[in-house]
Amino acid sequence: MKPALIRNGEQPGESETERAARLIRCAGARATPARVRVLRLLRSAPTALSHHEIEQSLGDLALDRVTLYRVLDWLVATGLAHRNADTRRTFRFSAASSSEHSAHTHFRCDGCGRVFCLDAAPPPPPKLPEGFLLSRIELDLRGRCAQCAGSAQ
Amino acid sequence: MKPALIRNGEQPGESETERAARLIRCAGARATPARVRVLRLLRSAPTALSHHEIEQSLGDLALDRVTLYRVLDWLVATGLAHRNADTRRTFRFSAASSSEHSAHTHFRCDGCGRVFCLDAAPPPPPKLPEGFLLSRIELDLRGRCAQCAGSAQ
């Protein structure tokens, strides 16, 4: 849902920041630096990020641990982001894309735990036991990412 | 405990216990009551169980927390069981089946977190980024199980 936009970009950086801020306000909350920075980061990340990775990426101006958790929770609650537990049982967050679909394909690395979002074709619709409600399909590929496969293990 | 006996299955119960013990010995370890009981439980469970659920199921004669973790780790290490993080980021364990395949289909309930193993058809082979190694494919269905869908949420 992005209504066409508005200010045609000034600096690409500013433009993206503005967009994140707008998405947040649309969701009915204050566009605080914490939220804007986190959402912008998620939107530009190629993989789903863990709490720890996000903290690192924010660098020196890192937020308080708790604030970051709350920002992430809020993003997930409003649907601006998704949350998944990785193979090492830590949560990973990714921005919800506009081309959001209920079927997703991920690659989960058994080495480093990272999650890569693939564009692969959506899997076929399955049949479920009686009474079960389906809300989302996810195809999960497990193995080692290029980096982990390269290094001896 | 577990008075001896009866090799060559008679009572179905005993038989299953004996089988679990044999699997454990085959894997090169001692068939202690702790391991036998846990493996037997996993093998008879319809869904993947959490550490907590296993503790409950063992009832009064429950093992020490740590022992249970170690038994589970050992089962996973030897390949007799599988471990998965559920949507609430706790590990769930299931017995490895003899008809083991590298492609699996699970239903994960967003309500209670339980994981159901379905026999659904294996998904089609995907294409991966350069350098990635695939070891396993898993089709993940998300939604609500019959029980959680039934109760108001």
Add this chain to the structure above:
DNA sequence: GGGTATCTGCAACTCGGTTGCAGATACCCG
């Protein structure tokens, strides 16, 4: 039945995530 490597149970610890509360601030409104 005895000896010993392997297991078990206890206690203390780590780590990811959560809760409560006081102080700060984005945003509405005049």
Add this chain to the structure above:
DNA sequence: CGGGTATCTGCAACCGAGTTGCAGATACCC
């Protein structure tokens, strides 16, 4: 532009899942 207030942030303390180290118990080999 400045003030008031509901919303956010940061701190500190907490919780629950999982892990580690070690002393005592025990399955299994002989």
